[in-house]
Amino acid sequence: MRSELLRQMFEAFAQGNKNRFLDIANEVIQEEEKKHHHLLAKDLKDILKTVSNGRSISNGTAKSRYKDAIPIPRDTEKGFPLLEIKEFFLDWTDIILDQELMAALLQIVDEVRHVEVFASYGLQPKQKILFCGPPGTGKTFSVQVISAVLGYRLIHVRFDSIVSSFLGETAANLRKIFDFIKYGQWVVLFDEFDIIGKHRDDQHEHGEIKRVVNNFMQMLDDYVGESLLISTTNHHHLLDSGLWRRFDEILFFDLPEADQRKQLFQKYLRVFDIAKDVSLETLTDKTEDFSAADIARVCQEALKKSLLEGKKKIYLPELEWAIKEQNRRKSVERDHIA
Ligand SMILES: Nc1ncnc2c1ncn2[C@@H]1O[C@H](COP(=O)(O)OP(=O)(O)O)[C@@H](O)[C@H]1O
Ligand SMILES: [Mg+2]
Structure with a gap:
């Protein structure tokens, strides 16, 4: 000011x-x-x-009134918080996505902003959204941007923490979360809700897990508040086909195309001078199967190395080293999962 x-x-x-x-x-x-x-x-x-x-x-x-009014729900047994409330200072220029996906995200926000106009025609903005796609493609990040541009606080629900060893508790935890979000206008992120899906092949727990999934979907269906509810998954192929139609919108996040990879390098190297020997095209060619998060990491690692070496600019060898390191890391992850 x-x-x-x-x-x-x-x-x-x-x-x-x-x-x-x-x-x-x-x-x-x-x-x-x-x-x-x-x-x-x-x-x-x-x-x-x-x-x-x-x-x-x-x-x-308004912020402190909210916080005083309703305590954050906790797991009954272990006492940890079931959600986190967060704020972000981000805008659309922070994220690099293909045009079609970006347009769909802008539309979601635009619809929320026109809730009153819509209501006078008996229409409603899209409210229950599913983001699918491989890790590191910007699903969680997009939800953070949406919360910032809407000016709504983000409620981040991490499924891995609320899925209790006693599955009955999981349903109770979900209930508490939905009771909490009834009050106020939030962007609610049900992050990696596929943790439910992932357990589904496990014969032993199959019936129980199915009940939890159905519980979640039922609570999502019944929700009629003013918040925007976004679920994300890295494993959409594991979800029952019946789940799809319960969402107002399903968006796919893909690995970045060459043009986006170039923009990502530009964005994440912006903080430093780039030496003449660095060709963005070369970097783009060497990172074909990289996610946006992979490229962000490559840039950060290359910048750190350059700083430690006392360099004032970023040169090609440091970037090539960081790409090699990231490839090594990716193959470790692949082997670990396979
Ligand atoms: N499309 C993107 N544009 C710019 N940065 C991105 C993008 N996707 C991911 N990132 C960077 O990678 C980090 C991790 O991405 P994240 O959104 O958590 O991936 P996901 O939820 O799809 O697994 C983000 O915090 C951001 O720094
Ligand atoms: Mg994520």
């Missing part, structure tokens, strides 16, 4: 000039929005609403 605005705000307060104060406050909000600090802008707007309702500012922000 500019110091001039800050000074004017203090003056308006000292003079008891509420209208002047509100004018400046609105200017501050607009500035924050321009900087893509949507959550902060929304918080500030919420605080102003309480002022215009005649209540005092010292009631606390």
Whole structure:
């Protein structure tokens, strides 16, 4: 925030000039929005609403009221939290995806923003979404971006932690999560919910697991709140065909094409000077089966090595070394899974 605005705000307060104060406050909000600090802008707007309702500012922000009102649900047995509430300062320029997928994500956000217009025609925005695709392609990251651009807080539900050794507890945990998200407007991420799917071949637990899946789908079906619910999976082929139609939208995330790989290198190397011997085309050719996350890692490793070697620029040998290291890592992972 500019110091001039800050000074004017203090003056308006000292003079008891509420209208002047509100004018400046609105200017501050607009500035924050321009900087893509949507959550902060929304918080500030919420605080102003309480002022215009005649209540005092010292009631606390919308954020702290939320937090005080309802405690975060915990696993009954082990006591760990079943979800995390997070905020991100990201926007669409942070993520590199193919055009069609990007358009679909923009549409999801646009629909949410038009919920009131839709309602007057008896229509609803897409609300229950499934993201599929290999690891490291930006599924979780996209949900973080969506939460930031919408200005909704992100509730991150990690399935590996809520699937209890007693499967009966898992259903109870899910119930607590859905009870919690009833209140408020969130982006809710059911991350890697295929953990349920993965267990399905296990004969011993098959019946129990199936019940948990059905439970989750039933709770998703019954949900009628104002949040956007996004589930992600790395193993969509393991999911029952019956599950697909329960989602309003299913989007596939793929490994990046050459053009996107080039953009990823540009994005993740941006912080450093790139030496003349580095050809982005060469890097793109050498990383055909790499995910976006793989490329991010290559760039970070190459940058670290260059810094440790006291270099002021990034040169080709460090990048080639990092690509080789990442290939080695990928083959270890492949062997481990196979
Ligand atoms: N499409 C992308 N564009 C830019 N960065 C990406 C992209 N996909 C992944 N990343 C980077 O890799 C990290 C891990 O990706 P993530 O979204 O967790 O993958 P997934 O959930 O698909 O397994 C992200 O936090 C981000 O730094
Ligand atoms: Mg993920």
